[in-house]
Amino acid sequence: MKKLLSAAGATALLMASAPAAFAADAMSLMLNWTPTADHAPIYFAKAKGWYTEAGIDLNIEAGKGSAVSAQRVGTGGSDLGISDLPTTIQAKGKGADVKAVMVIYANSPQGFYWLKSSGINGPKDFAGRKIGNPPGDAARLMWPAFAKKVGLDPASVTFVNVSPQAKVAALKSKSVDIISDFYNEHDLKAREFGADLGFQSWRDAGVNVYGNSLIVNGPYLAKNPGQVKKFVAVTQRAYDACVKSFEPCLQALQASVSGLTPDNQRDQWNRIKQLMRDDTTTKVALGAFDGARVKADYELVSSLIGIDKAYDPATLFTNEFLDKGVRMAPN
Secondary structure: OHHHHHHHHHHHHHHHHHHHHOOOEEEEEEOOOOOOHHHHHHHHHHHOOHHHHOOEEEEEEOOOOHHHHHHHHHOOOOOEEEEEHHHHHHHHHOOOOEEEEEEOOOOOOEEEEEEHHHOOOOHHHOOOOEEEEOOOOHHHHHHHHHHHHHOOOHHHOEEEEOOHHHHHHHHHHOOOOEEEEEHHHHHHHHHHHHHHEEEEEOHHHOOOOOOEEEEEEHHHHHHOHHHHHHHHHHHHHHHHHHHHOOHHHHHHHHHHOOOOOHHHHHHHHHHHHHHHOOHHHHHOOOOOOOHHHHHHHHHHHHHHOOOOOOOOHHHHEOOOOOOOOOOOOOO
């Protein structure tokens, strides 16, 4: 009986101490859009228990565009988020209290697609045409910069609201003349339209601004720098792991998100790796920003679109939470 009581007491003691040992603080993350391959590392890290091990109980929320996620994070509605950096630049100028802590797309993923049979040969033929994309989409917000760069009047096109899932169908039915989309989905469109597909990447047009980045709410960061550091460390580690081997990451993504085609997600990831790679992410750290590029993006947004309240672009980002020993593979 004495042994039994002793064992029971030990068990009770263990149960009492377990919550403290494994306690994790809640953290919310709002994505830029519905989850796809570029978010797979986050789902992989969560499935592996890496966030929990770091003391983070992560809640992931699907997004509705970079403008929405930047606004949500900026007002404290979400602790962290993913947003296109130029959109974040504008949001901060409108009063959003945010800081970027890791870049995902070191190159702009933005692109325009059209059918050559429509008579469009390039961006200069966009005038008078309809562009389909979702409201709140980064491409729509940044359109004036792209238009001016290629010599178009920004008001010369009409934007039509089209959900991300309906873009290809809208182009195929000719309800719109052009769609904007991330380079991730390039292979899907190439298979659908073949030689009739026209494409212009923003980076090749001279608008190679930083793309999706992890952003954090300013007051949350000030109060919880340790938690943010842990989150960034796990997330950087996860992206590195998925660059090295995507299949486990794809499995984790599919376990949490329905309706994804595996081959399409693999194609997307191969494109994403190209977008993640530049001199800074390969030589400084995976996810690192280059201050000169951030300043150039700020000046581009300021001169071609406008910023409501000017600020020092150096306050927009930090690389302090990144492990400099984790770098993007050079090829």
